[in-house]
Amino acid sequence: MKTSRRAALALLGAGLLARPSWAQARTITDSAGRKVVLPDRINRVFVAGPPASVLVYTLAPDAMVGWIRLPTAAEKEFLTAPARDLPETGRLTGRGDTMSLERLVAAKPDLVVDFGSVTDTYMSLANRVQEQTGIPYVLIDGTFAATPASLRLAGDILGRSARAAELADYADKSFANVDAVLARVPAGKRPRVYLARGPEGLETGGRGSINTEIIERAAGVNVAEGLGGRGNTANASLEQIIAWQPDVIVTLDGAFHQAVKSKPGWDQVRAVAENKVFLAPSLPWGWIDAPPSLNRLIGLRWLLATFYPTESGIDLNADTRAFYALFYGVKLDDAQLDRLLGGAAAR
Numbered sequence: 001m002k003t004s005r006r007a008a009l010a011l012l013g014a015g016l017l018a019r020p021s022w023a024q025a026r027t028i029t030d031s032a033g034r035k036v037v038l039p040d041r042i043n044r045v046f047v048a049g050p051p052a053s054v055l056v057y058t059l060a061p062d063a064m065v066g067w068i069r070l071p072t073a074a075e076k077e078f079l080t081a082p083a084r085d086l087p088e089t090g091r092l093t094g095r096g097d098t099m100s101l102e103r104l105v106a107a108k109p110d111l112v113v114d115f116g117s118v119t120d121t122y123m124s125l126a127n128r129v130q131e132q133t134g135i136p137y138v139l140i141d142g143t144f145a146a147t148p149a150s151l152r153l154a155g156d157i158l159g160r161s162a163r164a165a166e167l168a169d170y171a172d173k174s175f176a177n178v179d180a181v182l183a184r185v186p187a188g189k190r191p192r193v194y195l196a197r198g199p200e201g202l203e204t205g206g207r208g209s210i211n212t213e214i215i216e217r218a219a220g221v222n223v224a225e226g227l228g229g230r231g232n233t234a235n236a237s238l239e240q241i242i243a244w245q246p247d248v249i250v251t252l253d254g255a256f257h258q259a260v261k262s263k264p265g266w267d268q269v270r271a272v273a274e275n276k277v278f279l280a281p282s283l284p285w286g287w288i289d290a291p292p293s294l295n296r297l298i299g300l301r302w303l304l305a306t307f308y309p310t311e312s313g314i315d316l317n318a319d320t321r322a323f324y325a326l327f328y329g330v331k332l333d334d335a336q337l338d339r340l341l342g343g344a345a346a347r
Contacts, residue, residue: 031141032118048114050291075284116142193220194246218303
């Protein structure tokens with residue numbers, strides 16, 4: 001995404017010329033503490049990365065310019081038209097950023113939204129893109145605990161406050177439900193959990209990482225303490241996993257879930273020997289991370305039902321239907337529900 005000074009000036013001029021005059025501007029403070037001037041009405045939104053795609057789709061699908069990558073046919077089944085048929089735009093942040101500033105300006109968005117980390121690195125990117133294109137760029141905190149507040153902030157920014165309040169209320173109730181369940185579960189009875197990513201199951205997230213914070217919020221004890229860092233995945237060895245002896249393995253990879261019992265050495269892991277390897281549902285987005293966004297709210301309920309089937313009292317079928325209707329605008333039929341939950345049984 002390198003742009004020369006001359007090109008940057010050209011981009012800035014193009015952006016300003018392409019933008020309609022703002023009859024009423026307003027200033028907001030984003031999650032990074034940046035003051036950003038916005039038009040009174042946001043009609044076109046560019047999403048900077050995958051978590052922002054989920055956020056903007058749930059709040060303002062009609063305002064989306066496009067997707068980071070085109071949804072697959074399987075994913076589109078759980079999204080609504082016309083948003084599911086939007087074009088691919090590429091991404092501004094994260095691994096494999098593919099969006100040039102020229103293409104960003106050509107998309108003529110009123111706003112760029114990023115949902116996730118608000119560290120100096122992301123602030124620097126946001127400031128640079130905003131300065132070079134003239135397009136406002138907001139950062140919204142994507143940490144799981146901040147979900148209710150971030151939804152309300154995003155609603156104010158996008159002019160969808162009522163919709164955001166409804167979703168934030170769901171998030172608040174979800175967290176309160178977790179706390180109520182955990183109050184009935186002694187610390188000594190909370191499961192030791194390993195998150196297995198990739199077809200070999202050796203990629204994971206260290207304790208406190210953005211990839212595993214949902215597991216930790218459900219009071220699963222992440223066995224991968226001290227491995228990797230926040231926002232980063234890391235590789236573990238099978239020897240480490242055997243030493244950790246997790247009670248439960250949660251995986252995002254169907255191939256690993258299917259083959260784990262036949263993989264050499266994995267039978268020495270307690271969770272595998274006791275058939276407690278669970279495949280997280282993944283449509284249209286993963287329930288654990290992939291990406292780490294609002295999709296984790298239904299994942300939290302799934303983890304509670306998985307870790308504490310008696311104490312949680314969760315009707316996962318009903319909860320899944322309610323979440324997909326509220327957040328994704330999709331009314332699940334029995335076959336769709338079975339596709340979502342049927343493959344998640346323990347192995």
